[in-house]
Amino acid sequence: MTLQVIKPGLQTTLQGAPYSGHRHLGMPAAGAADCFSLALANNLVGNAPDAVALEMTLDDAKFAAMHPLAFAVSGAASFLRINGEDKPTYVSVSAKPGDEIHIGSADRGCRSYLAISGAIESQTLLSGQSTYLAASLGGFHGRALQVGDVVKCTPDGRSVNRGKKIPDDLRPIMSGKYLIRVTAGPEYSQLDDESQIRLFANKYKAGTRINRMGISLNNGNLETTNALHMKSAPVFPGTIQCPPDGVPFLLGPDAQTTGGYPRIAQVIRADRHLIGQVRSGSEIQFVMTSNERATEIYRQKLSLLAPMLGIESLW
DSSP: OEEEEEEOOSEEEEEOSOOTTGGGGTOOOOOOSOHHHHHHHHHHTTOOTTOOEEEEESSOEEEEESSOEEEEEEESBSOEEETTEEEOSSBOEEEOTTOEEEEOOBSSSSEEEEEESSEEOOBOBTTBOOOBGGGTBSBBTTBOOOTTOEEEEEOOSOOOOTTOBOOGGGSOOOOSEEEEEEEEOTTGGGBOHHHHHHHHHOOEEEEEEESSSEEEEESSOOOBSSGGGOOOEEOOTTEEEOOTTOOOEEEOTTOOSEESSOEEEEEOGGGGGGGGGOOTTOEEEEEEOOHHHHHHHHHHHHHHHHHHHOOOOOO
């Protein structure tokens, strides 16, 4: 089965599970920025939750089906159309050879996912197949899709329940406003008292300095002590750093593995997928929780999602 790119949009890449063992090479984890939306699309077409799919950022995209396809679209897409006819997102649909698939731009969120029944051909590295653009690794020759590219998919023989849909209460809400829970980072105590209050009282705005590596947070600078004398230390997706200019920076899936700025907070694992839907102008408010409570929330979320989606972990 094949899908040809007519219009790739701003950035369309092949993304699935993050790389395992990536830290041994000092490279980012990569992987789908919103692993929850990825799992929803894959579930509709009978794939594993972390199977490779097409991740589209902000802009609309168009594809041509070259063989019969069973597919599904999730995430921030404003619409799905086949040959100009509206089709629902979060529902498994099919396309015939020659059909044009048009996925709408994101109105509020940032990323959409197109999953195809079967295994999308993608370069493998460290047991992962996701695209890491900065190093031209994985995915479709290590780059974003371009006009004329052909994405190949090997059928796995499983039948797909056409018309299967994700229940409304499991579909993420793309509101442009996010309440994200965090735990205190290793250097949280380096924030002065006023900045500790401001970190949670403010409603931050995602700035224009935004990509898969991270997001600048505007609307209230923070003050730290010893920020210029810190040695590089491990960082992860979801780490919030505070550079000397006081503008917090929220790290994303392509974040570096070490950093030299105070790590003032860490997004809890259960909420980390929300980072993938933050766009410039999105509003974010952070809520502090404990490490113990963060673990409990994560286990509760997995117990809710596992029966339907088969999710064993969120990254």
